Amino acid sequence: KAGVTQTPRYLIKTRGQQVTLSCSPISGHRSVSWYQQTPGQGLQFLFEYFSETQRNKGNFPGRFSGRQFSNSRSEMNVSTLELGDSALYLCASSFGQGKWNEQFFGPGTRLTVL
Amino acid sequence: AQSVTQPDIHITVSEGASLELRCNYSYGATPYLFWYVQSPGQGLQLLLKYFSGDTLVQGIKGFEAEFKRSQSSFNLRKPSVHWSDAAEYFCARLDYKLSFGAGTTVTVRA
Numbered sequence: 001k002a003g004v005t006q007t008p009r010y011l012i013k014t015r016g017q018q019v020t021l022s023c024s025p026i027s028g029h030r031s032v033s034w035y036q037q038t039p040g041q042g043l044q045f046l047f048e049y050f051s052e053t054q055r056n057k058g059n060f061p062g063r064f065s066g067r068q069f070s071n072s073r074s075e076m077n078v079s080t081l082e083l084g085d086s087a088l089y090l091c092a093s094s095f096g097q098g099k100w101n102e103q104f105f106g107p108g109t110r111l112t113v114l
Numbered sequence: 115a116q117s118v119t120q121p122d123i124h125i126t127v128s129e130g131a132s133l134e135l136r137c138n139y140s141y142g143a144t145p146y147l148f149w150y151v152q153s154p155g156q157g158l159q160l161l162l163k164y165f166s167g168d169t170l171v172q173g174i175k176g177f178e179a180e181f182k183r184s185q186s187s188f189n190l191r192k193p194s195v196h197w198s199d200a201a202e203y204f205c206a207r208l209d210y211k212l213s214f215g216a217g218t219t220v221t222v223r224a
Contacts, residue, residue, distance in 0.1 A: 043214040105158040
């Protein structure tokens, strides 16, 4: 099975712009979670989608949003970019809840905001 | 809030020596615990996981971890470190999301 894929791998934007990142989960996985990784804050949970519905959300401002499509692929969007949004954004997919919620991570998208 | 603590920010170990990385979790019901490894510029790779049962868990790449409820710990060990083990290691706890420790960077010297 192919792993979790994320596109693009690298992205450079300027303050005030918006950005969309994409994640394709492992085939058969219906849950997609997003995490932000920064040197200062570490790995932080953004949100989780399951069957096109946001199930859980972390403590991030409304500028961060996401969606999931019927094929389980997910996108996250960040509007009005700030310098502090520079980070590695990781997507993880899982089959579902409980012990089946073992999460498999993609390689990440490195976002740099100038 | 439930949390995970990794007390060691950075560890240096000689190639061939043993390695132990510490992880403590906050109290709660039997936790789902994981260890992940991240090489520079890469995503997270699962080394091993603990859900219940046998408290000594074997993982990939020769790693193992021991769950100790009395100490709220889930320490990762490897008997003999290889240069390729140089990376950052994260302990994590799962409820509806993964809560990660701050990570431990491992440097391997020749």
